[in-house]
Amino acid sequence: MTRHFLEVDDLSEAELAAVLDRAEQAVPAPVLAGRGVGLVFEKPSARTRNSCEMGVVQLDGHPISIRGEEVGFDLRESVEDVTRTLAGYHAVIGARVFRHSTLERMVGAVTAAGVDVPIVNLLSDDGHPCQALADLLTLRQRFDALAGLTVAFVGDGNNVCRSLALAGARAGMRVRVATPLGYEPGRHDLARIAAAGGDFTLSTDPVEAVAGAQAVYTDVWTSMGDEDEAADRRRAFKGFTVDEALMERAAPGAVFLHCLPAHRGEEVAAEVVDGPRSLVWQQAANRMHTWRGLLWWLVAP
Numbered sequence: 001m002t003r004h005f006l007e008v009d010d011l012s013e014a015e016l017a018a019v020l021d022r023a024e025q026a027v028p029a030p031v032l033a034g035r036g037v038g039l040v041f042e043k044p045s046a047r048t049r050n051s052c053e054m055g056v057v058q059l060d061g062h063p064i065s066i067r068g069e070e071v072g073f074d075l076r077e078s079v080e081d082v083t084r085t086l087a088g089y090h091a092v093i094g095a096r097v098f099r100h101s102t103l104e105r106m107v108g109a110v111t112a113a114g115v116d117v118p119i120v121n122l123l124s125d126d127g128h129p130c131q132a133l134a135d136l137l138t139l140r141q142r143f144d145a146l147a148g149l150t151v152a153f154v155g156d157g158n159n160v161c162r163s164l165a166l167a168g169a170r171a172g173m174r175v176r177v178a179t180p181l182g183y184e185p186g187r188h189d190l191a192r193i194a195a196a197g198g199d200f201t202l203s204t205d206p207v208e209a210v211a212g213a214q215a216v217y218t219d220v221w222t223s224m225g226d227e228d229e230a231a232d233r234r235r236a237f238k239g240f241t242v243d244e245a246l247m248e249r250a251a252p253g254a255v256f257l258h259c260l261p262a263h264r265g266e267e268v269a270a271e272v273v274d275g276p277r278s279l280v281w282q283q284a285a286n287r288m289h290t291w292r293g294l295l296w297w298l299v300a301p
Contacts, residue, residue: 003298004107006100006121008129008167009196015297016170020137023286023293031300032061038090039122040082042068042097043224047260047287048122048130052094055292061091073102083109087117091299095119098225100126118298125225128159131259132167133290138283139215142255147172151257152213152250154178154206154242155267156233157185160219160259165189169198176201178209180236206240210249217257218242218267234266243269247277255279 004010011019022028037056041049049065056063071082083106086093097103106119121129140146151168153161157179165185168175175193177185181204185193193200203209210216221237222230247254256268256278264270273280 002110002116002118003301004119005129005294005298006103006107006119006124007127008132008163009170009192010129011170013170013172016136016167019133019290019293019297020140021293022296023133023137023289025293028059028292028296029300030060031296032056032059032091034060035091036062036064036089037295038086038093039063039065040068040071040086040093040095040097041065041122042073042095042102043123045096045122047284048096051287051291052122054288055295058288058292059295061295064090073097079105080109083119084113084115087113087115090117092118092120092295094122096122097124100124120294120298124159126159127163127166128259129163129167130287130291130294131160132163133294134283134286135164135217135257135259136167136171137286137290138257138279139255141282141286142279143214148174149215150174150176150213150251151215151217152176152178152206152209153217153219154209154240154246155218155237156183156221156223157189158219158223161185162189162193164217165193165198165200166196169193169196169200174199174201176203176209176213178203178206178240180204180240183236206242206246207249210246213250213254215255215257216242216247216250219259220261220263221267237267241265241267241269242272244271244275247272257283260284
């Protein structure tokens with residue numbers, strides 16, 4: 001059966017651990033030799049495109065990055081027709097899209113055609129599961145075991161927050177989220193996090209969320225597509241900046257995470273993101289390693 005990866009909880013706890021194990025293998029198997037991986041980008045990308053292309057190369061495959069205007073989902077061709085075409089060329093298709101429903105339609109297209117080509121979410125409005133894999137690997141490298149760790153997410157209850165919460169649930173972590181009122185994850189997200197079995201707490205108090213946590217995580221206050229809300233969001237998120245005073249509330253030896261890009265002086269202070277507790281560059285490098293581990297698991301489980 002073809003396995004797709006649209007969100008972290010598409011993997012069981014054991015499967016998640018297997019992907020992370022493969023991500024850490026220095027000499028991976030050439031499972032993509034002579035095969036292509038199609039990477040569709042409706043949104044701009046820095047870490048995702050670079051990490052995905054290099055991960056494919058490390059498995060001896062050939063990556064092809066495709067801009068959104070080149071395929072024109074539902075403008076030049078339907079999502080289904082584009083997907084069926086790409087599935088004729090590639091072993092795996094990854095897509096960074098505006099609407100999560102686009103990914104679901106891509107899965108529907110290959111399923112209806114009986115084509116064994118996994119679809120992978122490289123980012124959507126609902127989730128960023130490949131980022132969450134890198135987050136878990138980074139924490140595992142620092143703390144050895146994930147189960148029992150507490151991670152606090154401070155900021156917008158967005159796609160990154162949702163995937164982190166689901167990943168933490170799968171890995172047996174405690175996840176605390178603090179957002180301004182009105183910016184919390186939706187009811188559907190909370191139900192899915194609960195179904196994943198995690199220890200999850202939601203509040204509007206960053207200090208409460210961070211207290212005693214081994215990791216503190218934040219993301220930009222204004223995501224791509226929400227630029228017209230930037231001024232309102234800066235007002236709403238006042239008091240949610242991760243600075244040294246907030247980091248002092250965390251556990252001794254706590255680390256700082258951010259999926260990047262970072263806006264110093266907004267969601268994070270420069271002395272934190274550039275300081276000794278920051279793991280953001282290790283986290284960014286792990287995007288390549290976890291993508292490689294995921295690809296390897298998808299094509300040769």
